[in-house]
Amino acid sequence: MGDLLSKIGEFKDKLGKWLNGEEVDLGNIHDGMKKGSEFFHSLTWKHWVAIGGFCVLVGVLAAVLTFKTADEAAPKDLDPNQTIFLSVKKGMSAGDITEELLKHGIINNKKAFWLQVKKGDVADKFKSGTYAFKPNTPPEEIIAKLVAGDTTEVKFTIPEGFGVKEIAKRLSDEGLVDEQEFLDKAKNFAPYSYIKRDKDIRYACEGFLFPDTYVLHDDPSVDGILKMMAEDLDTRLTSKLRQRAEEMHLSIHELITLASLVEKEAMYEEDRPIIAQVFFKRLKLGMPIQSDTTIQYLLDAPKEDVSIKDTKIDSPYNTYQIKGLPPGPIASPGMAAIKAVLYPADTDYLYFVADRQGHNHYSKTYAEHQQIVEQVR
Structure with a gap:
């Protein structure tokens, strides 16, 4: 009996590997199973009842564990109408592709998918490329796309x-x-x-x-x-824009760094060149830029208002503590912010603060600035 159970266990392990796409040799346990057959012929009906109950219990537990594992591995709460892009690269095995399908929620049961792959004998027929799927797509549809090479053009926006x-x-x-x-x-x-x-x-x-x-x-x-x-x-940094930066004695690195601060500070188009001018004036006077956006860059999560404690953070990005620009940009600026730095407004403002709607209010003195802050915040 012990030898038989050992052979059954060996067969189960190999079957599991086969379902996961691994090459296994099932033939080398044939002799053991033959001996098992002879053993079964010697059992009484009571033995059969006991073995049958045990097998049912093991089967139920295996099914529960299989589906529980699959469900835990797949993403939760996906929008059923969401488009999920899957990149199948050259050299990826069918097993690798299955893991990616599960990871992105395109399938929710790896073994059920593999049964379909094995049934169709298509594990080596999947084509590379970028595919578009919906969450929990039926295995038959996924396999048909992968075999046909029904790839898609991928578009993304930053x-x-x-x-x-x-x-x-x-x-x-x-x-x-x-x-x-x-x-x-x-x-x-x-x-x-x-x-x-x-x-x-x-x-x-x-x-x-x-x-x-x-x-x-x-x-x-x-x-x-x-x-x-x-x-x-x-x-996009044309020769004209680069020449303008040279005229302003700005390196490209400095240009993009300043533009990133303007981008994060300004919600509205009209504010960008004014904010750029405020930064230039402060730099010229040797004043700290004091941009809240550089503090936000240092925080784990954005805050509606930075605190006095936040402005004490020890970092070269903390423009409340350093004079000059931070070591580098804090975000990707668009062309409007870049051009605002290259062509700033002509103002005498040294301070600005945004209201709760994102509109900025400007002042020339700190006293005026404090009054505005009390009004808009």
Whole structure:
């Protein structure tokens, strides 16, 4: 009996591996199962009743554990109308693809999907490319798409003011990249000489990934997306704009850093060139810029108002404590913010504060500024 149970256990383990797409040899346990057959012929009806009850119990427990594991591995609360993009790269095995399908909520039961794959004998017929699915798509539909190579054109949009972390999360949520891989590579991604790698800069390419709508025709990859977004900004920085920056004695790094602060401070178009002018005046006078947006960049989560305690944070990004610009940009500015820095307004303002609707109010003296703060906050 013990030898038989051992063989059954071995068969179960190998069957599990087979269902997960691994190559296994089921033939080498044939002799053991033959001996088991001879053993079964010697059992009485009482033995059969006991064995039958045991098998039913094991089967129920296995089913519960299988579905529980599958449910726990799949994302929860997905919008059934949501489009999920799946990137199938060359060299990925059918098992790898199944894991990605489960991870993104396209399937919710790995073993049920694998049974369909094995039934159709299509594990080696999946084609690379980018696919669009809905949550909990029937396995038959998924397999048909993967075998036919029914890929899709992928479009994604990055809004102005997004930082590297927000870009990584959006691309991950859309199933295009692994979030952590994107963050890891963004730390040192510096394809142009004006992008700095510095110990004080969190992500070298922060601010240099242009906010835009992009269309991917090939397999999406972290490297490809980073390169595409950085090239977009570099192309938009025309010779005319670069010459204007030189006339203002601004490096491209300084230009994008200032533009990122303007982007985060201004909600409305008319405020951008005025805020840019305030920053230039403060820099010229040797005053701290005192931009709340640089404090927000240091916090784990955004706050409606920064506190006095927040302004004491020890960091080269804390523009309440340092004079001059922070080490680098804090977000990706759009062209309006970049042009606002290159063509600022002509004002004498030194202070500004935004009301609860996002409109900024300006003043020339600190006393005036305090009065406005009391009125709008």
